[in-house]
Structure formats: C-alpha cells, structure tokens
Amino acid sequence: MADAPHILEMRNITKRFPGVLALDDVSMRVRAGEIHAICGENGAGKSTLMKVLSGVYAYGTYEGDIVYRSEVQHFRDIRQSEAAGIVIIHQELALIPELSIVENIFLGNEPRRFGVINWAEAHRRAIDLLARVGLSDDPDTQVKNIGVGKQQLVEIAKALNKDVKLLILDEPTAALNENDSQHLLDLLRGLKGRGITSIMISHKLNEIEAIADSITIIRDGRTIETLDVTAGGVDEDRIIRGMVGRVLENRFPAHDGSSIGEVFFEVRDWTVQHPLTAERLVCKSENFTVRRGEVVGFAGLMGAGRTELAMSIFGRSYGTFLEGTIVMDGEEIRLPNVSAAIKHGIAYVSEDRKALGLNLLDDIKRSTVSAKLSKISTAGVVDDLEEHKVAEEYRRELRVKTPTVDEGVSKLSGGNQQKVVLAKWMFTDPELLILDEPTRGIDVGAKTEIYTIIRQLAERGVGIILISSELPELLGVSDRIYTIFEGAITAELPVAAADPETLMRGMTSNPHARKKEVA
Amino acid sequence: MTNGTVTNGTVTTAAPAPAKKSGGIRDLGKMFGGGQSTLRQFGILIALIVIIVVFQILTDGRTLQPGNVINILNGNTYVLILAIGMVMVIIAGHIDLSVGSVAAFTGIVVAIALNRWQWPVPAAILLGLVVGLVIGAWQGWWVAYVGVPAFIVTLAGMLIFRGANQFVGNSTTEPVPDAFTWLGGGYIPDFGGGPFSNGTLVLGGIVALALIVQEVLLRRRQKRIGAERAPVWVSALKLVLLVAVVVAATLLFASGRPGTSFPIPGIIVAVLVIVYSFVTGNTVIGRHIYAVGGNWHAAELSGVKIKRVNFFVMMNMSLLAALAGMVFVSRSIASGPGDGQGWELDAIAAVFIGGAAVSGGIGTVIGSIVGALIIAVLNNGLQLLGVSSDRVQIIKGFVLLIAVGIDVLSKRSGGRSLIARFRRPGGDLGPEPSPATAAIINRPDIAPGASGAEASSRPPSTTPN
Numbered sequence: 005m006a007d008a009p010h011i012l013e014m015r016n017i018t019k020r021f022p023g024v025l026a027l028d029d030v031s032m033r034v035r036a037g038e039i040h041a042i043c044g045e046n047g048a049g050k051s052t053l054m055k056v057l058s059g060v061y062a063y064g065t066y067e068g069d070i071v072y073r074s075e076v077q078h079f080r081d082i083r084q085s086e087a088a089g090i091v092i093i094h095q096e097l098a099l100i101p102e103l104s105i106v107e108n109i110f111l112g113n114e115p116r117r118f119g120v121i122n123w124a125e126a127h128r129r130a131i132d133l134l135a136r137v138g139l140s141d142d143p144d145t146q147v148k149n150i151g152v153g154k155q156q157l158v159e160i161a162k163a164l165n166k167d168v169k170l171l172i173l174d175e176p177t178a179a180l181n182e183n184d185s186q187h188l189l190d191l192l193r194g195l196k197g198r199g200i201t202s203i204m205i206s207h208k209l210n211e212i213e214a215i216a217d218s219i220t221i222i223r224d225g226r227t228i229e230t231l232d233v234t235a236g237g238v239d240e241d242r243i244i245r246g247m248v249g250r251v252l253e254n255r256f257p258a259h260d261g262s263s264i265g266e267v268f269f270e271v272r273d274w275t276v277q278h279p280l281t282a283e284r285l286v287c288k289s290e291n292f293t294v295r296r297g298e299v300v301g302f303a304g305l306m307g308a309g310r311t312e313l314a315m316s317i318f319g320r321s322y323g324t325f326l327e328g329t330i331v332m333d334g335e336e337i338r339l340p341n342v343s344a345a346i347k348h349g350i351a352y353v354s355e356d357r358k359a360l361g362l363n364l365l366d367d368i369k370r371s372t373v374s375a376k377l378s379k380i381s382t383a384g385v386v387d388d389l390e391e392h393k394v395a396e397e398y399r400r401e402l403r404v405k406t407p408t409v410d411e412g413v414s415k416l417s418g419g420n421q422q423k424v425v426l427a428k429w430m431f432t433d434p435e436l437l438i439l440d441e442p443t444r445g446i447d448v449g450a451k452t453e454i455y456t457i458i459r460q461l462a463e464r465g466v467g468i469i470l471i472s473s474e475l476p477e478l479l480g481v482s483d484r485i486y487t488i489f490e491g492a493i494t495a496e497l498p499v500a501a502a503d504p505e506t507l508m509r510g511m512t513s514n515p516h517a518r519k520k521e522v523a
Numbered sequence: 524m525t526n527g528t529v530t531n532g533t534v535t536t537a538a539p540a541p542a543k544k545s546g547g548i549r550d551l552g553k554m555f556g557g558g559q560s561t562l563r564q565f566g567i568l569i570a571l572i573v574i575i576v577v578f579q580i581l582t583d584g585r586t587l588q589p590g591n592v593i594n595i596l597n598g599n600t601y602v603l604i605l606a607i608g609m610v611m612v613i614i615a616g617h618i619d620l621s622v623g624s625v626a627a628f629t630g631i632v633v634a635i636a637l638n639r640w641q642w643p644v645p646a647a648i649l650l651g652l653v654v655g656l657v658i659g660a661w662q663g664w665w666v667a668y669v670g671v672p673a674f675i676v677t678l679a680g681m682l683i684f685r686g687a688n689q690f691v692g693n694s695t696t697e698p699v700p701d702a703f704t705w706l707g708g709g710y711i712p713d714f715g716g717g718p719f720s721n722g723t724l725v726l727g728g729i730v731a732l733a734l735i736v737q738e739v740l741l742r743r744r745q746k747r748i749g750a751e752r753a754p755v756w757v758s759a760l761k762l763v764l765l766v767a768v769v770v771a772a773t774l775l776f777a778s779g780r781p782g783t784s785f786p787i788p789g790i791i792v793a794v795l796v797i798v799y800s801f802v803t804g805n806t807v808i809g810r811h812i813y814a815v816g817g818n819w820h821a822a823e824l825s826g827v828k829i830k831r832v833n834f835f836v837m838m839n840m841s842l843l844a845a846l847a848g849m850v851f852v853s854r855s856i857a858s859g860p861g862d863g864q865g866w867e868l869d870a871i872a873a874v875f876i877g878g879a880a881v882s883g884g885i886g887t888v889i890g891s892i893v894g895a896l897i898i899a900v901l902n903n904g905l906q907l908l909g910v911s912s913d914r915v916q917i918i919k920g921f922v923l924l925i926a927v928g929i930d931v932l933s934k935r936s937g938g939r940s941l942i943a944r945f946r947r948p949g950g951d952l953g954p955e956p957s958p959a960t961a962a963i964i965n966r967p968d969i970a971p972g973a974s975g976a977e978a979s980s981r982p983p984s985t986t987p988n
Contacts, residue, residue, distance in 0.1 A: 321824060343826035352824065360824055363817035365884040374814060375825040377807045384807045389748045428825070 010071075011036040011170060011201050012057075017068035019052055019061065026052045027066070028225040034170070034218070039192055039202045041216035043209070043243055045305075045473060049225040050205045054172050057203075058092040059085040072170070089169030093159045095178055101148035106130040108147055109162045133161040137191055152281065153184025160191065171195065172203045177211060178307040181284070189215050207305040209240045209512045221246035240512070241505070248475055248504035255452045256480030257459045264483060265296030269436050269467055274328035276316040286312035286323050288492040294436060294467040299458060301482030301499075302471040303507045309491035310471045311355055314438045318352040319345035332436075346375060349435035353425055353442055355471070361425040362413050369395035369409040371424050376432040398427035402457060419450025426457060437461060438469040443477060455481050473511075475504045489514050567878055567893045570926075574897060578904030585907050586900070589779035593786055597708060597854060599899040600788035601626065601847040601863075603892060605870035606877070607799050608843035610891040613874050614803070615836045616816040616883030617666065617673035621658075621680030622870060623863035625841050626848030628684040629654045633849055634697040634858035644702050648849060655845025658684065659838030667833035676837075681867070689860045696859040699852055707854030709787040719777040720784035727773025731766045738762055788850055792892075795843075800888045812836060816883030872919070873898055876926045897922070 012034040019027040027049045034040045042050045055061050057070060059079030070077045072088060079085040082092070099108045106126050115125040130143040137157040147155060156176060163171055173192075177185040189211060192202050206212055212219060219238065221228040228246050231238045270293045278284035286309045294300050304310040315322035317330065319342035329336050332348060339345045345352070354360035362371055372395040373380055380390045395409040402423040406416060413424055422442060429437060439458065443451040458481055462468055472478050478485055485502050487495045487510025495510040578586040585591060605622050612619045633651040636642040642650070658680070665676040713722040738758055745752045776785045803809040814822040815832045823829055847866070852858045877894030879886030898919060905915045 318824075319826075341826075341828075342824060343828065346826045354824060359818075360820045363814055363821050363884065365817040366813070370810065370813075374810065377810055381807050386805055386807060386810060388805060389744060393748060 008035040013071040015069040019066040030227045032220045038217035041212040041219045042205045044222035048222045091163035091168040092172040095175040099147045104144045106143035137161045152179045170201045174205045244508040257456050263297035263463045267293045269294040270331040272329045275326040276323040290493045297462050297465045299468045299482045301478035301485035304488035308488045351429035351434035352438045355441040364414040372427045419446035436467045440471045582907045595903045601851045602869045602895045603792045604847040606873040606891040606895040608840035609870040610874045610886045611836045612840050613879045614816045614886045615812050619677045619840045620867045621677040622844040623866035624681045624684035625844040627688040627863035629845040630848040630852040630858040631688050631692040634699050651849045655842040659841030663834035663837035667830040694860045696857045698857040707850040710784040713784045723777035723784040731769045872923045
C-alpha cells in the first residue's frame with residue numbers, strides 16, 4: 005500500500021476569501037486505493053479544501069495545482085470533477101426526499117432511450133447498485149421514508165453509478181447511530197477492496213483510527229502533517245496533538261474568577277429528541293449549572309448537540325422536549341416559548357447570525373431593540389426617539405463601526421453584525437446569556453473585542469454560557485468548561501485543570517458510555 | 524467545518540463607509556425621515572408626479588380638473604383601501620387573493636340588511652365590519668394556526684365568498700337606499716357661499732395647521748431627548764413644500780362644480796393611511812410584521828409570536844376588504860354578483876409597484892398608496908385620451924413588470940437602489956438573495972405551526988451544524 009501510486013496530489017493550494025486566508029499553501033497526497041482521513045478543528049479549512057478539489061470553487065479562484073491521475077486538472081464546476089470520477093458527498097445529503105430511491109440515483113443522469121427515460125433499465129441498475137452498498141430496499145421507496153443511514157448509502161450508490169474513482173465524504177457518520185456508522189465504515193472498506201479511493205473528513209477519531217490508512221491534519225488553513233497509519237504508532241492522542249498543537253496567543257482579557265457568585269441556574273436531566281427522527285436523542289439527560297458572573301464554556305465539535313442543548317433550553321426552540329427541569333434562583337421554571345425565556349432573563353445569541361440572529365432587511369437601531377420592544381414602548385407604541393438613543397448608546401459601548409444607527413445591518417461586516425446581535429440581547433437585560441459560537445467567521449481583532457465584552461458582562465454578574473469549538477477561545481475566556489460528545493456531557497473541568505488534549509478527548513469520546521469497538 | 528473563517532459573505536472587505544458629513548444633500552435626506560426606504564419611495568412618488576404631468580399635458584389640462592380628480596379618487600377608493608391591508612399581508616410574507624370576493628360578499632349582506640331588513644345605516648355598516656372580521660378570523664386561523672399557505676387559504680376564500688355572494692343575493696343586483704350612498708359618493712358638509720367650497724377650505728386649513736404643529740412638536744421632543752435634529756431650514760423647507768401641496772389640493776377640491784367639496788371616500792382613505800402608517804411604522808405589532816416577513820427564524824428567536832402576527836394581518840385584510848366592499852356598493856348604489864372581480868390583482872399590483880418585496884419584509888403603506896394612485900391615474904389618463912381598454916390593460920401590465928423589474932435589477936447588484944449602485948460600484952454586501960426573486964416556497968406562511976402550538980421546530984435548512 006505504501007508504495008501505491010498517488011491518485012491525487014494537491015500542491016500548494018491557497019484560497020482567499022475577502023478578508024480571510026482560508027487555505028494557506030496546503031499540500032496533500034492521496035495514494036490510489038486508500039482511505040485517507042482529513043482531521044482538523046472546525047474552521048481549519050477541511051471543507052474548503054474539498055470544495056476546491058471537487059470544483060465547487062472553480063479553477064482560477066484558488067492558487068496551486070490539483071494533480072489527479074497524473075494530470076493537472078482545471079475543474080470549473082462540480083460536473084467536470086464528477087466526469088473525472090471525483091464525487092463528493094456532503095454532510096447535508098443532496099437527496100430529494102419526495103423522490104424514490106431509483107429516481108434519486110439517476111437524477112440528472114437518467115438512462116434514456118430515444119429521449120425517454122428507460123425505467124426498466126434504471127430499476128435493473130438500481131437494484132445492482134443498492135446490492136453493492138448492502139441495501140435491499142425497494143428502489144421505488146421514497147427517500148424520506150428511509151432512515152438517515154440508508155440515505156447515506158443511497159448517496160454512495162448514486163456515486164457508484166457515476167463510476168466514482170475518488171469518493172469524498174464530509175462527516176459521513178455525524179448524523180448516524182452506531183450501527184449505521186459501523187455499516188458505513190464496513191462499506192468503505194469494501195469499496196477500498198474494489199480499488200475506490202476515499203477521502204473522509206471526520207471528527208470521530210476512534211473511527212478514523214480504525215479505518216484510515218493515512219491521516220492529513222490541517223490547522224488554521226495549513227497542512228500540519230500527514231500520518232501513515234499503516235506504519236503503526238498512530239493513536240487518538242497522536243491525532244489530537246496534531247489538531248490542537250498551537251501556542252495560545254495573548255488575546256484574552258485577564259480574569260481571576262473574583263466575579264463569580266453562587267449557582268443561580270441549573271439544568272437537570274435535560275433530554276430532547278430530534279425534531280424529525282424520533283429514535284435520535286440530541287440531548288441525553290444532561291446536567292449542568294451556571295453561577296452568577298461566571299463564564300461556562302461548552303466544548304464540543306459540530307454535531308455534538310451543543311446548539312440543540314442551548315436552543316431547547318431557550319424556549320424549546322429546537323427538537324421535541326422529553327424531560328428535564330430548569331431551576332433558576334432556587335425555583336423551577338417552565339420555558340415553553342421564547343418570550344417566556346426572555347421574560348426570565350435568558351438570552352440566546354445564535355451561531356448563525358444571518359439566518360437566525362438578524363433580519364438583514366432591518367437597520368441597526370431596529371435590530372438593537374427587536375428582542376424587547378416592550379422596554380421602549382407605551383401601550384404598544386414604540387418610542388422611536390428613545391430607540392435611536394438606546395441604539396446609539398450600544399453602538400458607542402460596543403464600538404460598532406458604522407456612521408449611523410440608521411444603516412442597514414446587511415452593510416456591516418461580520419464582526420460588527422455580531423456586535424449588533426450582542427447589543428440586541430444585552431438590551432433584554434439578561435441574567436443568563438447563551439453565546440453560541442459568538443466569534444464564528446469574524447476577524448481576530450473583532451474576536452478580541454467580543455471576548456472583552458463577554459468578560460465585562462460577567463463582571464456585572466451575568467451568567468454566561470459560551471459554546472464554541474475553538475479550544476483556545478474556551479480556555480481563554482471561560483471559568484469552567486463542560487465537554488459534550490454525541491448529546492451527552494462527558495466531562496466538567498475548572499479552566500485551570502483543562503488543556504486542549506483533555507478537552508479534545510471529551511469532545512471525541514464518552515468515557516461513561518459503553519465502549520464500543522469500532523474496528 | 525463549513526463554518527469558521529471561510530464563510531463567504533460574513534466577512535466583507537469593505538471598509539466602514541466614510542462618515543457622512545452633516546449638511547447639504549444629506550440634510551435634505553432627513554426631510555422625510557431619512558433611512559433606506561426613502562430613496563425608493565421618492566422614486567415612486569416622482570414617477571407618479573411625472574405621470575400626472577404627462578397626462579395633464581396630453582389631455583390639455585383635463586386630468587387635473589376638479590371633477591376628474593374627484594372622479595379618480597372616488598372611483599379607486601376600493602383599491603386604495605385594499606392596498607393598505609395588502610401591503611401588510613405582503614410584508615409578512617403572505618398574499619390574499621380573496622379580497623374581491625370578501626368585499627362582494629360583505630356588500631350583498633349589507634345591501635340586504637339595508638334594503639330588505641330596513642336596518643339603519645350605522646347598524647348595517649357595523650354588520651359589514653363584523654362580517655369582515657369573522658371572515659378574516661376564519662382565514663387567519665387557517666394560515667396562522669393550521670399552517671396552510673395563505674395562497675391556498677385565500678384562493679379557497681376567493682371561491683367560497685364569490686359563491687356565497689351569489690348564493691345570498693340569488694345572483695341578482697340588490698339596490699341600497701339613498702341614505703347609504705354618502706359613504707362612497709358623498710362630500711364633506713359645506714356652508715356659506717362664494718366661489719370656493721368653504722368646507723373644503725376649512726379642512727385644508729386644519730390639515731396645514733396640523734402639519735405645522737406636528738413638526739414643531741417633533742422638534743421639541745427631539746430637543747428634549749437630545750436626539751439629532753435636522754437643521755431648521757430643512758424643517759422649514761419641508762413644511763413649505765407640504766403646505767403648498769395641501770393648499771393646492773384644497774383649492775383644487777374646493778373649486779369643483781357647485782355642490783361638490785372634498786369627497787367622503789377621500790376622508791376614509793386619509794384616515795386609514797394615517798392610522799396604518801402609524802401602526803406599521805410606530806407600534807410593536809408593526810415591527811413584528813416586518814420582523815416576521817424579513818426573517819421569521821430570527822423573529823421567532825426574538826420572542827415574536829409569529830402565529831399571532833400572521834393571524835392579525837390576515838384578519839385585518841378581510842376587515843379592510845369588507846370596508847372597501849361597502850364603499851363600492853355605496854358608490855354604485857347597488858350590490859351585484861360581479862362586484863369585486865379582479866380587485867385582488869389591482870391591490871397586489873399597487874403594492875408591488877409601491878416597492879414591496881415578493882418575499883416579504885419590505886413595503887410601506889404610503890408606497891402602496893402611491894402605487895395604487897399610479898395605476899388609477901394611468902387608467903384615467905388613458906381613458907381620457909380615448910385608449911381602448913384592451914390596450915390600457917397591456918400598458919398596465921408593462922408598468923407593473925417594469926416597476927418590479929427595476930427593483931429586482933437594482934438589488935441584484937448588491938445595492939439597495941440603482942442610485943446606490945452607481946455611487947459605489949460593486950456593492951459591499953454579501954451574497955444576499957434578491958427578495959423579489961427568492962422562491963415563493965421560502966415564505967414563512969408554510970413552515971410555522973407544523974409541529975403544534977408549543978414545540979416549534981426549525982426546518983432542515985437551519986438544523987444546527
């Protein structure tokens with residue numbers, strides 16, 4: 005295997021987005037017929053690299069060369085890369101739920117006879133393809149009626165139909181239960197046996213360790229190293245060291261824990277079900293506490309159930325509530341909807357400020373007051389002068405870079421938009437402020453400003469939950485950290501006792517759960 | 524992994540816009556409140572003025588004769604009333620196709636109450652409003668609490684209430700007594716003599732005075748709270764312009780043929796415009812309507828009770844449709860089986876010409892009124908010129924298409940208006956879908972409420988991570 009020729013070589017790939025260097029001189033080589041894993045923290049550049057490879061970012065929008073099957077490729081779109089045998093399966097599946105399995109497999113690639121779809125031929129081939137991925141379902145079943153695990157397999161069948169030579173899977177097991185994951189990994193091994201090369205992005209290190217032949221580690225848009233698993237000596241610890249090994253920069257405000265008061269917010273046995281899939285629990289009997297003036301970090305990789313936990317607490321905005329209690333200031337409270345949560349002094353800054361945090365058609369001043377209009381209105385009439393005044397105060401306090409609060413929020417940069425979202429929730433006078441990835445997609449300078457704001461709020465006695473997948477951020481800002489993995493809290497650590505390795509361990513495995521052998 | 528520093532659009536290169544200096548043109552912008560929608564609204568207003576001037580010339584001055592102006596106003600009262608309700612429905616991201624049928628049904632019920640049951644006029648009007656409220660509550664319930672798209676609910680309503688009109692009225696025409704006709708064809712009381720209608724002059728004086736008092740009070744409040752104020756000369760210029768318009772309009776309406784003065788339908792529309800501009804612009808419910816239309820996910824996570832908002836806009840629309848129906852019946856002195864046909868399309872066209880976005884979140888009451896007036900003046904002017912109705916329809920169709928087309932094009936460049944596009948080429952926005960081109964299925968009327976009243980789930984597109 006080690007001597008096998010390289011099917012793919014990405015040389016010195018550099019990809020810039022306005023204001024951000026996403027990939028900085030990344031190189032990697034994939035041998036023919038191997039399973040190659042790519043590891044890295046959220047935002048390290050893994051998905052961007054795969055989008056470059058599959059033509060989502062067209063040739064010319066990046067620097068560097070893609071050498072595939074000994075030729076430099078110039079993919080202009082995903083169709084050209086597919087024609088060359090490179091198929092990418094995204095984390096969010098690209099199947100159409102209302103169509104049947106066979107219709108999905110041949111979508112855009114229908115077997116035709118005289119211009120008419122030859123359904124008999126399609127069925128024959130579909131049954132064959134499904135057998136190759138280990139599915140025995142009727143090809144006429146609607147995709148929405150099969151589970152996520154089988155949908156994943158249908159995606160792979162679809163790829164096989166395109167005569168795939170290099171299969172890219174982005175977090176293929178993130179949404180799967182253990183059985184389905186196991187099945188998928190087995191299938192990948194089977195495909196390897198037939199000479200199909202796979203590149204797999206995953207956060208689940210135990211799976212990677214079990215299945216990968218090589219591992220490329222990416223951090224901050226750079227290739228750190230490529231590990232040869234077949235040569236031995238690679239374990240989870242080794243991977244984790246590569247993923248987090250960086251020096252913590254001094255960009256966090258100092259804090260000594262003097263602002264911390266007593267416990268005022270407590271969540272017990274919090275259990276929530278996925279909104280669509282009944283058998284999936286997104287929160288598995290979670291317990292945690294928050295003290296006044298304390299910043300509590302929640303470390304978890306994407307898909308671990310961090311957002312689900314936060315949103316289900318915030319007025320049951322996500323999933324189906326099964327059981328659990330919330331105790332605030334010694335009394336049990338019910339939060340059946342968002343306005344009840346706001347009334348109890350809970351605020352939630354969502355991870356996706358454009359889709360969930362802001363109305364991009366609105367201006368700064370209206371956005372600032374939008375979560376608690378009652379504060380500046382009498383008998384249902386908004387005092388627009390007061391609104392202007394309040395927005396102006398927050399603009400100054402949070403240093404939002406804008407000529408006027410009449411400006412539309414869509415014209416602001418990411419960091420300034422995030423400050424407006426923060427202002428919006430500070431305006432609700434929260435006692436508990438939940439921040440979900442508050443620095444996602446914003447530049448370093450703005451990040452530091454946001455850390456300072458978080459610490460200032462804590463000084464004032466606000467309890468803060470900080471959800472993040474950036475370990476330096478969690479270690480730099482939090483007083484105490486919980487780790488989450490697959491919907492369960494796996495560890496609780498005071499920040500003094502936490503380091504990147506221990507956190508990453510809690511984020512990628514559950515010591516309390518039954519240890520299941522993946523290999 | 525798809526997040527992080529690479530998310531396109533969340534990080535923009537554009538430096539903060541250069542600080543705008545006070546004074547000159549910038550201050551002029553404050554004349555009508557400043558803000559983003561000002562330019563757009565100015566554009567529509569200028570279009571209306573241009574159209575009026577063009578027809579005034581082409582018709583040798585017949586367009587702005589008092590009789591014709593009163594005719595335009597009275598003949599289009601129903602569109603003006605409907606446009607007010609429709610813009611709120613469209614801002615919230617819905618549509619209402621039932622308004623014509625609801626108006627017709629209310630019309631026949633009121634006509635029967637007056638004519639057969641001999642109800643007094645105020646009681647009949649009250650009955651009509653109650654009918655509108657009940658129908659609105661019915662449709663609002665389906666849209667907000669069951670989660671059926673408003674397009675379907677009101678398409679059903681269009682059929683149901685058209686049929687109900689013909690069922691109740693036996694598909695015949697029901698006349699209304701003279702006492703009722705003032706609602707749609709009356710004038711404000713007049714007194715004394717002289718070349719002008721004194722009633723209209725008094726009304727004009729009151730309006731001009733109210734404008735001045737309002738501006739003074741606003742400046743006083745701004746001073747008290749320490750808010751930024753437009754320079755005095757801007758306020759003064761604004762007042763001079765507004766008062767000039769009021770004076771011109773007063774003289775126009777006051778100089779009609781003897782016996783006419785300012786029409787009652789004009790009063791109704793004016794009151795509705797003032798009330799609903801206030802509701803949409805200055806109240807909590809108004810803010811919530813824009814919030815739901817602009818981004819209902821964000822609205823929901825800000826504690827807005829989306830279902831209540833949707834219920835309110837749909838109910839309010841039917842209430843206004845009932846009023847429009849009564850005004851129309853009153854003016855045409857009878858309710859007939861064909862009343863209100865195609866009104867929904869007139870109202871929707873007016874709202875879109877007036878700058879509203881198909882995907883919701885954008886639109887104003889004033890803009891929609893101007894949009895309705897553009898259609899009205901166009902109709903009237905072309906008729907005065909003797910253009911046949913087939914060609915009038917073709918022209919109206921093109922006007923709608925071009926008006927919305929300009930809007931879409933100006934947004935595609937990333938800017939908010941054509942003017943902004945020329946000022947700062949390229950724009951500095953992230954990839955933001957043009958509201959008018961966004962798919963109709965993304966509208967919020969479909970998704971909320973699917974999972975019961977308490978537990979609201981997010982659609983798959985926003986599933987975390």
